[in-house]
Each structure stands twice: as structure tokens, then as C-alpha cells.
Amino acid sequence: MSPVTAADRRRVLDAVPTGLFIGGSWGPAGDGGTFDVHDPATGEVLVSVADATPEDGLRALDAAVAAQAAWAATAPRERSEVLRRAFDLLRERADDLALLMTLEMGKPLAESRGEVAYGGEFVRWFSEEAVRVTGRYGTNPEGTGRTTVLHRPVGPCLLITPWNFPLAMATRKIAPALAAGCTVVVKPAEQTPLTTLAFTAILAEAGLPDGVVQIVPTTRAADVTGPLIDDPRLRKLSFTGSTPVGSQLLRQAATHVLRTSMELGGNAPFLVFEDADLDAAVTGALQAKFRNVGQACTAANRFFVHERVVDAFVDRVAEAVRGYRVGAGTDDGVDIGPLIDDRAVDKAAALVDDAVRRGAEVVVGGERLDGPGTFYAPTVVRDVAPGSEILRTEIFGPVLTVVPFADEDEAVRLANDTEYGLVAYAFTRDRARGQRLAERLETGMLGLDVGVVSNASAPFGGVKESGLGREGGSEGIHEYLETTYVMTPDPFGA
Ligand code: ADP
Numbered sequence: 124m125s126p127v128t129a130a131d132r133r134r135v136l137d138a139v140p141t142g143l144f145i146g147g148s149w150g151p152a153g154d155g156g157t158f159d160v161h162d163p164a165t166g167e168v169l170v171s172v173a174d175a176t177p178e179d180g181l182r183a184l185d186a187a188v189a190a191q192a193a194w195a196a197t198a199p200r201e202r203s204e205v206l207r208r209a210f211d212l213l214r215e216r217a218d219d220l221a222l223l224m225t226l227e228m229g230k231p232l233a234e235s236r237g238e239v240a241y242g243g244e245f246v247r248w249f250s251e252e253a254v255r256v257t258g259r260y261g262t263n264p265e266g267t268g269r270t271t272v273l274h275r276p277v278g279p280c281l282l283i284t285p286w287n288f289p290l291a292m293a294t295r296k297i298a299p300a301l302a303a304g305c306t307v308v309v310k311p312a313e314q315t316p317l318t319t320l321a322f323t324a325i326l327a328e329a330g331l332p333d334g335v336v337q338i339v340p341t342t343r344a345a346d347v348t349g350p351l352i353d354d355p356r357l358r359k360l361s362f363t364g365s366t367p368v369g370s371q372l373l374r375q376a377a378t379h380v381l382r383t384s385m386e387l388g389g390n391a392p393f394l395v396f397e398d399a400d401l402d403a404a405v406t407g408a409l410q411a412k413f414r415n416v417g418q419a420c421t422a423a424n425r426f427f428v429h430e431r432v433v434d435a436f437v438d439r440v441a442e443a444v445r446g447y448r449v450g451a452g453t454d455d456g457v458d459i460g461p462l463i464d465d466r467a468v469d470k471a472a473a474l475v476d477d478a479v480r481r482g483a484e485v486v487v488g489g490e491r492l493d494g495p496g497t498f499y500a501p502t503v504v505r506d507v508a509p510g511s512e513i514l515r516t517e518i519f520g521p522v523l524t525v526v527p528f529a530d531e532d533e534a535v536r537l538a539n540d541t542e543y544g545l546v547a548y549a550f551t552r553d554r555a556r557g558q559r560l561a562e563r564l565e566t567g568m569l570g571l572d573v574g575v576v577s578n579a580s581a582p583f584g585g586v587k588e589s590g591l592g593r594e595g596g597s598e599g600i601h602e603y604l605e606t607t608y609v610m611t612p613d614p615f616g617a
Pocket residue numbers: 283284285286310311312313344345348349363364365366368369371372
């Protein structure tokens with residue numbers, strides 16, 4: 124790829140819409156307010172975006188409610204084709220979208236291209252699922268009646284997304300909602316609204332009717348979303364973000380018994396057994412840890428490695444990490460971009476310092492890097508003591524922590540010793556052990572001999588405090604469908 128020029132940056136930033144999108148039109152916030160979006164690699168302001176007020180939020184809900192009946196009545200094939208055209212446009216514009224994403228979020232360009240592809244897959248997948256919503260018909264056990272089960276769109280939805288995957292977290296919610304026949308109000312993260320705004324423009328260009336999608340970037344998340352959650356016209360809340368905010372939203376949602384999907388925090392264990400293919404385990408570990416600069420809810424947070432292979436594992440990952448190039452995501456050959464902000468750097472630093480105070484050894488890295496930009500060195504820490512904060516907290520940074528274990532029972536106990544249960548990874552050549560782990564680990568997803576589990580065709584989601592519901596797969600569309608069952612008498616008169 125040719126290097127990114129100032130003209131490239133200007134072109135993608137000039138093209139991105141910066142207003143609110145409500146009822147099919149772009150416009151300013153009600154009070155004319157805006158907020159700045161920053162490049163985390165430099166701290167510079169990229170562009171200013173309309174800052175939605177609570178009244179704007181309600182206007183967005185009004186538009187979604189007004190468009191709901193017509194969109195639900197639109198033929199599934201037509202809904203499908205809007206999504207398919209959006210997918211084609213995403214593919215056509217992949218390079219510009221990837222650059223926009225790197226500018227606002229920081230990840231290396233190659234990874235942003237990967238996310239455009241991954242995020243696009245949800246649009247393609249749900250364009251296909253839109254025409255495959257079926258019900259069922261059957262005889263009741265007594266033989267006295269017939270049961271018909273049908274699925275209907277749940278209604279207007281509020282979708283709240285995080286900053287770490289600015290496209291994929293949005294498409295993973297918007298595409299199934301639209302496929303199911305729901306209208307939506309999207310509240311993107313204030314750090315990274317640009318990619319989602321660009322995607323909204325693509326949906327409009329793909330022929331989406333007015334009012335089906337609204338987007339309301341805001342710096343006042345709770346003030347804008349609170350009144351919507353309290354409004355009985357809203358029928359569904361889907362949130363991806365931290366467990367504390369998710370839990371607070373669940374309490375709010377309880378008032379009207381609002382349907383919710385919650386994709387919350389993780390604390391993924393990564394198990395390397397003594398019989399693992401070590402090359403594969405190291406490759407998987409690097410992917411599971413350093414993809415997205417460690418800022419993924421699926422990022423491996425705790426590496427439990429059998430004591431017989433722990434030294435070899437640490438040597439190999441440390442060697443790879445020493446070779447990592449750190450820099451702006453737009454620079455050639457960069458492996459590790461900036462973290463999203465100062466708070467993220469402070470958090471990584473505090474967690475590593477706590478682990479070291481409790482006896483852990485820093486093998487590589489272990490320090491914040493000089494600005495401009497918000498960088499933390501890719502780090503490997505070994506022999507992290509039980510009780511260390513870093514084993515309990517989602518790091519969300521490029522820090523790989525290693526803890527040795529002696530046998531399978533201990534590995535499972537350590538892995539399950541967390542309130543989270545989003546994803547686990549395990550490397551072993553023993554197939555039966557792999558199956559035992561699938562049944563013993565408290566997790567919504569398991570990567571067995573792989574370091575990345577995300578796929579549009581699979582049900583993504585967690586157990587325990589990692590959340591409720593699933594996104595992707597055939598399950599993903601059902602988060603946006605109600606079930607109605609109809610009982611009728613036996614048509615033969617029995
Ligand atoms: P993070 O710490 O990774 O930013 P958050 O859970 O704070 O995760 O944010 C995820 C999303 O939730 C963002 O869009 C953010 O603006 C939004 N958000 C944060 N707090 C609230 C809240 N109290 N009510 C509604 N949305 C919120």
C-alpha cells in the first residue's frame with residue numbers, strides 16, 4: 124500500500140458527515156453544539172461533530188417510531204437488498220473507511236482494513252438472514268389443536284456502541300435490526316463517531332427509507348439515552364460496553380421491562396497445555412492479545428501456561444513482542460498503535476505496577492511511551508501472583524500476563540475464577556481435553572487452537588457478567604424479533 128498522505132487524510136475527513144441523522148436528513152444539534160474528535164496518535168482535532176441534546180434524542184425516537192410500521196411491512200427481500208447494496212458500498216470504499224477508522228481510533232491500518240471486512244460481513248450475513256425468518260406449525264400433544272409460531276420485529280431499538288470497533292460493533296447491531304424489520308436510533312461512542320457516521324451515509328445511499336436509521340453522537344450519553352429508555356415506545360436496547368454501564372442500563376430498562384441485549388466486559392483466559400503445538404499457541408496468543416492494541420472485550424487477559432512449557436512460551440512471545448513496531452496506525456509497518464486516551468494508558472500502567480509490586484517479572488516493555496499520542500509499550504509480565512489487580516480487571520491494553528499451572532483441574536479453576544465469561548482460548552492436542560474444556564469452562568465462546576473467534580456467522584456473546592443475548596449467527600436476528608404463538612382448534616374437528 125502507498126503511504127498515507129496529508130491529502131488522503133483531508134479527503135476522508137472532508138467526506139464524513141458531521142451532523143445528526145434523523146428522519147433521513149443530516150442536521151445540527153438542537154442547540155448548535157458540537158464536540159471535537161481527536162486522533163489518539165497525535166492528540167490533534169480531526170473534525171467536530173454535532174453534539175445531540177436530549178431533545179434531539181427524542182426527535183430521533185419520534186422518527187424511528189414513525190417509520191416502524193412501514194419498515195416492518197417492507198418485503199424482506201427489499202430489506203435484504205438495501206443491506207446487500209450497503210455491503211457492496213462498504214467493500215468499494217474499504218480503503219477510505221479504514222483510514223477514517225485509524226484516524227479516530229488509532230489501530231494500525233491493516234487492522235482497520237480487517238475490521239471493515241469483518242464489520243461488512245455482518246451486513247452481508249444479515250442481508251441473507253433477512254429472508255430466512257421462518258415460524259413453525261404443529262399439532263399439540265393432545266391432538267386437539269394446532270400451534271402456529273410466528274416472529275415479528277420487536278419495534279424501535281436503541282443501539283449504544285463502544286469505540287474499540289467503530290464499524291463492526293455498529294453493523295453487528297444495525298444489520299440484524301434492519302433485517303428483522305426494526306427501526307433504530309444509534310448512539311455511537313463519543314471518541315469514535317466518524318466511522319459510524321460514514322456507514323450511516325452508506326445506508327442512506329443504499330436506499331434505506333427515511334427514519335429507519337437515526338444516529339445521534341453526543342457527549343451526554345446518559346442524558347440523551349435515559350429519556351429514550353424511559354419511553355414506552357422504545358422496544359429494545361442493545362448495548363456493547365463496560366459491565367458497570369451495562370448493569371446501570373439494565374436497571375433503567377427494568378422500568379418498562381424493555382428487551383435488552385448486553386455485550387459487556389471480558390477477562391478471557393488463554394490456556395496453554397503441555398501437549399500444545401507451541402508455534403500455534405504463540406501465534407494465537409499474539410493475535411488474542413495484541414489485535415486492536417489489546418482493546419477488545421475478547422482480548423486474552425490472563426495466560427495460564429503449563430509449568431513444563433511456560434519458559435519456552437514466554438521466550439517466544441517475548442521475542443515476537445520485542446520486534447513489534449509502535450507508532451501511529453497510519454505509518455507503514457506499525458504493529459501497535461496508540462491507546463484510545465490517557466485514561467487507558469494510566470490504567471495499563473497502574474495494573475502493571477500493581478502486578479510488579481506483588482512479585483511479577485516484566486520480561487518486555489512495562490512502561491508508558493513519550494507523547495504526542497497515548498502510547499503504552501507492548502508488554503509481557505510473567506509469574507503474576509494470585510490476587511493481582513491485573514488478573515481481575517479487563518486490561519484493555521497491550522499487556523500479556525503469564526501465570527503457570529500444574530494440571531487441567533487447576534487450569535480450569537483459575538480460568539473460571541472471574542465474574543466474567545465472554546471467551547476463553549485453549550491450546551491442546553488432546554481432543555477429549557478440548558471437549559472437556561468446552562463443557563467445563565464458564566464461557567460463551569471458546570477458541571480451541573485458535574486466537575480469534577469472532578465471525579459473523581457465529582453467536583457472539585457471554586455468560587455471567589459478560590452479558591445477555593447473542594450477536595451474529597442465526598441467533599443474532601432473533602434478538603430483534605418477538606415470538607407470537609397462535610392456538611387454533613383441530614381443523615378435522617377432533
Ligand atoms: P468504555 O469505558 O469502553 O468507553 P462505556 O461502557 O463507558 O465503555 O461506553 C460504551 C458506550 O456506552 C459508549 O457509547 C458510551 O458513550 C455509552 N455510555 C457510557 N455511559 C453511559 C450511560 N450512563 N448511559 C448510556 N450510555 C452510556
